[in-house]
Amino acid sequence: MRLLLDEMLSPVIAAHLRDEGHDVIAVAESRNWRQSPDDEIFALAQRESRTVVTKNIQDFRPLGFSAIERGDQHAGLVLISNRRFPAHDPHVTGKLISSLRRLLETRDDLTNSEFWLT
DSSP states (O other): OOEEEOTTSOHHHHHHHHHTTOOEEEGGGOTTTTTOOHHHHHHHHHHTTOEEEESOHHHHHHHHHHHHHTTOOOOOEEEEOTTTSOTTOTTHHHHHHHHHHHHHHHOSOOTTOEEEEO
8 A cells, every 4th residue: 555644744754654665655745745735635646546644534535535426436545533643742653653554564455445543
């Protein structure tokens, strides 16, 4: 599975997972992608067959549903709860790396589906 981390997620997460051999990129790593509308990020992810990892549930879930309703496929969504991974937690980056690592090691595909990160 290939991941695209939404802009609110640190590129440190992507770099760490890449160092472990996973195919992960972050929106925040590219000036061209930063501050892009969510539908453009979703389209980019689909062009590159990447699963979007985001805390922006209210915007990305409808994009996933719309793609399916049109008969298109999307590479999946990994949804992150602010309650489980609060931004003010100094350990949140490490927790996200661990949770994403487990996901990458146990799942190969999330086509047209959602996965709630715990």
